[in-house]
Amino acid sequence: MRLLPVAVFTVIISCAGGPLETNKFQPPNIVLIMGDDMGFSDLGCYGGEIRTPNLDRLAANGIRFTQFYNGARCCPTRASLLTGLYPQQAGVGHMMSDRGTPAFKGDLSNQAVTIAEVLKQNGYSTYMSGKWHVTPYVVESPDKKNWPRQRGFDKFFGMISGAGSLYDPRSLADDNDYVAPREGFYCTTDFTDYAIRCLEDHSPDHPFFLYLSYTAAHWPMHAAADQVAKYKGHYDEGWDVMRSQRCQRMKEMGLIEEDWPLTPRDSFVDPWSDSVPDRDWELANMEVYAAMVDVMDQEIGRLVAVLESRAELENTLIFFLQDNGACAEELNWVDEQPFTQDQPPMQPGALQTEMIPPITRDGKVVKVMKDGWPGPPDGYTAYGLNWANASNTPFREYKHWVHEGGIATPLIVHWPAGFSAKGEFRHQPAHLIDIMATCVDVAQADYPIEYFGNSILPMEGESLNPVFHDEPLDREAIYWEHEGNRAVRMGKWKLISKARKTQSFVWDRIDELDLAHWELFDMEADRTEMNDLALEHPEMVQKLANMWQAWGKRTGIVPRPN
Numbered sequence: 001m002r003l004l005p006v007a008v009f010t011v012i013i014s015c016a017g018g019p020l021e022t023n024k025f026q027p028p029n030i031v032l033i034m035g036d037d038m039g040f041s042d043l044g045c046y047g048g049e050i051r052t053p054n055l056d057r058l059a060a061n062g063i064r065f066t067q068f069y070n071g072a073r074c075c076p077t078r079a080s081l082l083t084g085l086y087p088q089q090a091g092v093g094h095m096m097s098d099r100g101t102p103a104f105k106g107d108l109s110n111q112a113v114t115i116a117e118v119l120k121q122n123g124y125s126t127y128m129s130g131k132w133h134v135t136p137y138v139v140e141s142p143d144k145k146n147w148p149r150q151r152g153f154d155k156f157f158g159m160i161s162g163a164g165s166l167y168d169p170r171s172l173a174d175d176n177d178y179v180a181p182r183e184g185f186y187c188t189t190d191f192t193d194y195a196i197r198c199l200e201d202h203s204p205d206h207p208f209f210l211y212l213s214y215t216a217a218h219w220p221m222h223a224a225a226d227q228v229a230k231y232k233g234h235y236d237e238g239w240d241v242m243r244s245q246r247c248q249r250m251k252e253m254g255l256i257e258e259d260w261p262l263t264p265r266d267s268f269v270d271p272w273s274d275s276v277p278d279r280d281w282e283l284a285n286m287e288v289y290a291a292m293v294d295v296m297d298q299e300i301g302r303l304v305a306v307l308e309s310r311a312e313l314e315n316t317l318i319f320f321l322q323d324n325g326a327c328a329e330e331l332n333w334v335d336e337q338p339f340t341q342d343q344p345p346m347q348p349g350a351l352q353t354e355m356i357p358p359i360t361r362d363g364k365v366v367k368v369m370k371d372g373w374p375g376p377p378d379g380y381t382a383y384g385l386n387w388a389n390a391s392n393t394p395f396r397e398y399k400h401w402v403h404e405g406g407i408a409t410p411l412i413v414h415w416p417a418g419f420s421a422k423g424e425f426r427h428q429p430a431h432l433i434d435i436m437a438t439c440v441d442v443a444q445a446d447y448p449i450e451y452f453g454n455s456i457l458p459m460e461g462e463s464l465n466p467v468f469h470d471e472p473l474d475r476e477a478i479y480w481e482h483e484g485n486r487a488v489r490m491g492k493w494k495l496i497s498k499a500r501k502t503q504s505f506v507w508d509r510i511d512e513l514d515l516a517h518w519e520l521f522d523m524e525a526d527r528t529e530m531n532d533l534a535l536e537h538p539e540m541v542q543k544l545a546n547m548w549q550a551w552g553k554r555t556g557i558v559p560r561p562n
């Protein structure tokens with residue numbers, strides 16, 4: 001375990017023989033902040049045109065990872081992030097339904113511990129605000145064994161489930177009880193308010209861990225009109241211009257290489273023109289999306305200001321990341337809404353249990369996608385594939401897939417007392433599993449072999465602390481599986497197989513080593529995954545596919561349940 005010279009404070013204690021100098025390790029506070037369903041290049045400090053001065057400031061005074069990876073979707077990412085295991089080892093290989101094997105139980109495994117459980121045992125106070133989404137959402141008499149309070153958090157306010165209205169989210173809970181939102185509730189603001197209250201009530205005689213998990217900028221596109229107004233007209237030149245401008249900025253920043261080609265516009269996206277179908281509705285979606293990210297950044301600024309005012313910013317390790325790539329979902333699976341006319345307002349205190357509320361709290365019918373308008377509570381829209389393609393510049397594919405557009409995320413790390421680098425990039429590939437290992441390392445914490453009688457799987461990740469100091473990361477490979485999409489990254493090589501939807505996925509065939517369906521990319525020469533080298537390097541395909549298969553068996557993914 002590395003000792004951090006800058007985080008070691010000298011104290012003098014008295015003893016019989018006179019003053020004795022000794023070193024007292026001061027573990028850092030840890031703040032882990034995550035955005036939801038965002039593209040790789042949305043933030044200003046990752047090439048985006050959305051105004052994110054607070055995250056940009058953390059990046060300028062810290063480091064940015066250029067090849068950090070998540071788990072392609074909300075729940076697997078959260079399970080992996082919280083436990084330092086691959087999602088399947090933590091019991092959340094897919095969503096929150098039980099598919100019959102431990103890897104796909106859809107509920108956090110008792111062979112996993114959360115970062116909060118580990119740090120709490122090592123003297124930290126542990127707070128969580130925001131989206132949980134690693135246990136099933138049950139309305140009546142839920143089993144709460146995997147709610148945050150039972151998984152290591154001293155305090156919790158947020159959503160047990162995944163998506164919902166940002167004004168009236170379903171499954172909102174305060175500690176162990178479902179609650180209704182206050183008047184004027186908005187997820188991003190209220191989650192931050194709660195996090196700030198935790199910090200203000202925290203006694204500084206010991207460190208804290210805060211997990212702040214926003215639902216911005218997951219659909220629906222919800223933001224206040226005054227925030228959206230700031231982006232009015234900003235996207236009138238359309239998604240093609242947005243893509244080329246982002247790509248250019250990323251190259252100028254040194255975030256991506258000059259010779260990596262921008263991926264072509266997704267074949268399902270129309271070239272932008274003023275006569276593109278539903279032009280104004282499309283533009284309004286992107287304006288609201290930008291406002292959602294902007295508001296999140298403002299709220300992060302508010303939290304950082306509290307740390308600063310309490311003189312805690314210096315020795316607080318802050319992470320910011322996103323849970324999956326931009327989301328191309330267009331809600332085309334949504335049934336018709338039950339009401340066509342406005343209804344009486346909901347009773348104060350009535351719980352919201354619907355992902356898409358049929359009415360707003362004041363009784364207006366909630367209208368979905370093109371029946372509605374982005375922004376206010378009675379609209380329930382997604383920005384869809386058109387803008388997701390631009391949001392993920394320069395990559396291809398989206399949330400769900402394990403191409404770079406699905407799994408590449410910014411990772412901003414800020415910790416003035418921990419490392420001296422300012423504004424630098426780190427190009428080492430790293431993954432969610434490394435966050436637990438990093439927390440254990442910098443807190444000099446013990447990671448349990450056994451927890452409340454259950455044997456605990458060893459951590460899968462590596463501490464990123466050496467990378468903070470620009471030292472290499474020692475690892476063999478990183479692996480993914482989501483909905484039958486498979487990938488492995490070893491050094492510069494990345495092998496990918498996309499699940500074939502025409503064959504009702506490949507659940508029953510995942511044991512086959514099907515060379516024809518693998519793509520191989522040299523990520524140093526071609527991070528945008530444009531030049532498939534599988535036929536040129538069949539031996540590398542075989543090697544990596546064998547590694548993936550061994551990993552799949554070790555983690556319980558293979559054989560795949562029906």
Ligand SMILES: [Ca+2]
Nearest residue numbers: 036037074323
């Ligand atoms: Ca997500």
